[in-house]
Amino acid sequence: MPVNAAHTALWPAPHASGAVTATVQVPGSKSVTNRALVLAALAAEPGWLRRPLRSRDTLLMAGALRAMGVGIEEGVGPDGSGEAWRVIPSGLRGPATVDVGNAGTVMRFLPPVATLADGPIRFDGDPRSYERPLHGVIDGLRALGARIDDDGRGALPLTVQGGGALEGGPVEIDASSSSQFVSALLLSGPRFNQGVEVRHTGSTLPSMPHIRMTVDMLRSIGAQVDTPESGGEPNVWRVTPGALLGRDLTIEPDLSNAQPFLAAALVTGGTVVVPDWPARTTQPGDRLREIFTEMGGSCELTDRGLEFTGSGSVHGIDVDLGEVGELTPGIAAVAALADSPSTLRGVAHLRLHETDRLAALTKEINELGGDVTETADGLRIRPRPLHGGTFHTYDDHRMATAGAVIGLAVDGVRIENVATTAKTLPDFPDLWTGMLGTGTLETGTLGN
CATH class of the missing domain: 3.65.10.10 (Enolpyruvate transferase domain)
Structure with missing residues (x-):
């Protein structure tokens, strides 16, 4: 054929x-699986993901993390009950090339991770991925000290010049076109030297449940997150720097x-x-x-x-x-x-x-x-x-x-x-x- x-x-x-x-x-869940993969890759110790989704988007995420040096072993869980992935964090490194396909979670969640890598990480994908907005992530990371080469497009393809760390701190972004811009910075925030404070400046913010999902998953592995719902300022999320725990997580x-x-x-x-x-x-x-x-x-x-x-x-x-x-x-x-x-x-x-x-x-x-x-x-x-x-x-x-x-x-x-x-x-x-x-x-x- x-x-x-x-x-x-x-x-x-x-x-x-x-x-x-x-x-x-x-x-x-794709949304839970891909967030869990990112957080497990940034943790201080290995973790398990039980019943992960095996689909194009999640396999692209796993492949991208592997390209940056993360160990992901597919097999059965420690008690032999069903499929599980063991994620073994290691020093993130380049040079590497990441295929994002047309997966919003991969193209938006991983550039912040790539700033922590030692070396350049190039991101490319399907033709449609070139048309999808990335400015919130790109501009936000630059404001936090990252070096990103995108020829001024605000979109793929692009290269993140990983420096092994990112200073972090406060940043303003307009996430009106995608809540994933907020989630992307929050997920890697605990690994930034100053953590991160994300302030959304746009008039609307779609898909708030996905931001709440990100916050809940961060908290479940030891991150301290302040949100508007927990008494913080409207449209502001703060993540304190700190180590993330390895978890044994079952995917919904x-x-x-x-x-x-x-x-x-x-x-x-x-x-x-x-x-x-x-x-x-x-x-x-x-x-x-x-x-x-x-x-x-x-x-x-x-x-x-x-x-x-x-x-x-x-x-x-x-x-x-x-x-x-x-x-x-x-x-x-x-x-x-x-x-x-x-x-x-x-x-x-x-x-x-x-x-x-x-x-x-x-x-x-x-x-x-x-x-x-x-x-x-x-x-x-x-x-x-x-x-x-x-x-x-x-x-x-x-x-x-x-x-x-x-x-x-x-x-x-x-x-x-x-x-x-x-x-x-x-x-x-x-x-x-x-x-x-x-x-x-x-x-x-x-x-x-």
């Missing part, structure tokens, strides 16, 4: 003939990746169970319980996990998704199948994600007969009878899963490049087909 065959192939999205009933073992299921499966229950009036759904989490995907309930479902946390049931009706919603923007494609797909209009707000920053998600959703749903219009900060969706056709993904994993959701209710939907789901959800086509066939979804080759 030609190298690009997966990108041009059309996958017939399975059509549901009735209510879906399934148990879905969702793989580990990726709740955002549970979205298409919960949507399947909502759209078909069925029931899906997601085991190991945490009772408390900073993952943005936890908002799905509230949002999909408002759209016509019901859910309960039980000993089995999260049990989500559709009522047989799907309702429109008016919702601000500013803190949970990554959920927008799946919510838009469900909204296109609802019995009343929807307005999705607060997500102008999605124009800078893996693709321009607002433009892509508008074009693809409308080409299936929908009525979607872009607003200044979101989408307005008026349900219309949809028909089959090709649903393009733009190399965006969440576009692919959104198309699959529509395909449950609309016969003849064909998804271009469904393989892009491997970015965060390996084996998605098999999992999706299994949901409609056997009713039990396993994680396929994730543990191999």
Whole structure:
């Protein structure tokens, strides 16, 4: 098969003939796995990551850290229970070249790490990665004393001239286009000589749950972090310099990746169970319980996990998704199948994600007969009878899963490049087909 065959192939999205009933073992969280890898690499002692996600983004992160000298051994945990990665910190060193792919966490979290390396670290990636904003990280690191060569682009490709340490201290950045700018500086902050004080100067700050995730994970391995929520100044985060502990950490299921499966229950009036759904989490995907309930479902946390049931009706919603923007494609797909209009707000920053998600959703749903219009900060969706056709993904994993959701209710939907789901959800086509066939979804080759 030609190298690009997966990108041009059309996958017939399975059509549901009735209510879906399934148990879905969702793989580990990308956001947690990649933060955990960075923190383990910066720790003062080795640590374990149990049930890590094996996907393109996490393997890119692991490969990048290895290129800088970090030991990452893949195997089973110390008690023999399931897959685990042992992370062995060592002296970060260059020269090295890092492939970021199109992973926002890799391209933004690792330049601060690279300032601590002894030697130059070059960052490069997919063509789309050149278009994604990095100015918040680049400008912030320069203000903290780093040397970065980017030919004035404020974007990839670039080289960080690692000096083995960074002075750190106070810095002002505008993180309006990505909360990852804040998280990037906080994650490496304990290793800076003066720690770091990040002050966000922009008018908006998307995806706050991801910053809270970063703070919680830093605190769990011994870092001292002051935040606006803990009585500090608004839009200011302070990390005190100090050693980080090696941890034995179990990665939570990726709740955002549970979205298409919960949507399947909502759209078909069925029931899906997601085991190991945490009772408390900073993952943005936890908002799905509230949002999909408002759209016509019901859910309960039980000993089995999260049990989500559709009522047989799907309702429109008016919702601000500013803190949970990554959920927008799946919510838009469900909204296109609802019995009343929807307005999705607060997500102008999605124009800078893996693709321009607002433009892509508008074009693809409308080409299936929908009525979607872009607003200044979101989408307005008026349900219309949809028909089959090709649903393009733009190399965006969440576009692919959104198309699959529509395909449950609309016969003849064909998804271009469904393989892009491997970015965060390996084996998605098999999992999706299994949901409609056997009713039990396993994680396929994730543990191999």
